[in-house]
Amino acid sequence: MTSASLNPAPKPFDQRKRMVVVRVAALMAVLLLLFAEPFLAEGSQAHELVEMFGLVLVLVCVGGRLWSTLYIGGRKNSELISMGPFSMTQNPLYFFSTLGALGIGLIYGSVLAALALGLASFIVFRVTAGKEAEFLSGKFGDAYEAYRRKTPRFWPNPLLFQDNAERQFSTHALKRTFYDGLFFLALFPAIETIEYLRMNGFLPKLFVLF
Template sequence: MYPSDLRPSPHSETLAARSAHGEPGPRGQDPRSTALSIVRSEPEAATAPPDPRDLRRVQRVRKAVLAVAILAFLLVAAVTRPLLNEGALTGLLPGIGVLALFTAIIGRAWCSLYIGGRKTREIVATGPYSISRNPLYVFSFLAAFGVGAQTGSLVLAAAAVGLAVVILGATIRREEAWLSSAFGEAYGAYSARTPRFWPRWSAWRDDTLLEIRPARFVTTLLDGAFMLMAVPVMAGLARARATGIVPTWLVLP
């Protein structure tokens, strides 16, 4: 799907043909003035589509900022002991977090089957993208909770989600501005009927066939699997605090 204003309409082509053969334009208008008006109006109507490289630059910035945020989060988590670090409830929050991580990994891979490299060429509005404009990011928020939950602290789990919402939210706004510029009214109509995040299940529609790009699917799957590293990393930090290798500066619920 491309912006409609990049394709000349049949009506304009007819006018150009009439002018070229010296036929009168609408309402007996001089063919030379008709041709002149067409020549003048075409550069104004046709605008160059946004450069897909702009969208890739947004993604590179998002990854860089996210990397810094993850490092900062790990430093805080290293010196923070959860308030409930003993008893039957000790592993409850981390266990819920692992479930959230697996759900996020599967969900992100599912979304990649539909979006895989198509974002800059067309509006993807089927499957998970028929009920939410950003299902891939919704699963990323769930993954952030799963990572934060491995600390055993509800406060840090909420902080991880908050960081993801702030960083990815800025990326989403820039992506939506690019898509609106690229696809115009078509994207506006899609945005009007599809929620930004929370799914509208009644709007579900699907494709009978999908063109799958295996490389992108595998990349998304591996990116998601990398998040499972939070489980051994947080467990190692907990042991380091328990043995005194890492000091405890904060105690949070």
């Protein structure tokens, strides 16, 4: 029996599982927002400020995900990427997506919704990152272990930033990431529509969400 049969090549984590969980969580959040009134009165200055900060986080999310894709697009799981955003954190795409989830909650005007969405995203992405780390460790061995020891798994450390002069990226991967980012941006007008319907009495106010 050969060593290859004893130690089969590692397989990448099935990303479809993550997407199912994220989409189910997003659907539940939308259903909740349809019947909950934010603690900060819609149309008030405080609500508008929190909403604007949430929109900024969503824009950072979209921009950060596109930036990360410039480095890894088309090469994920085939090369060990450790430059650009990947020099500050092992999982910049997941970090920026978590910021987007926080931003969506703040756009709604609820700190509780922001924390719940952010925490749910963090848990899902952390589990996914752990599975991916097992694959990368098996594929790249000592090189990945050295990278993992010096680079935070999730929270970025800007002091570790490194870059090189040349980058290759996949236009297909960049386009896919852009379309994924549209999901975050599309929630802004969706939430605004919900607010309009509630303020004009078309939606019930069953409870207040702080």
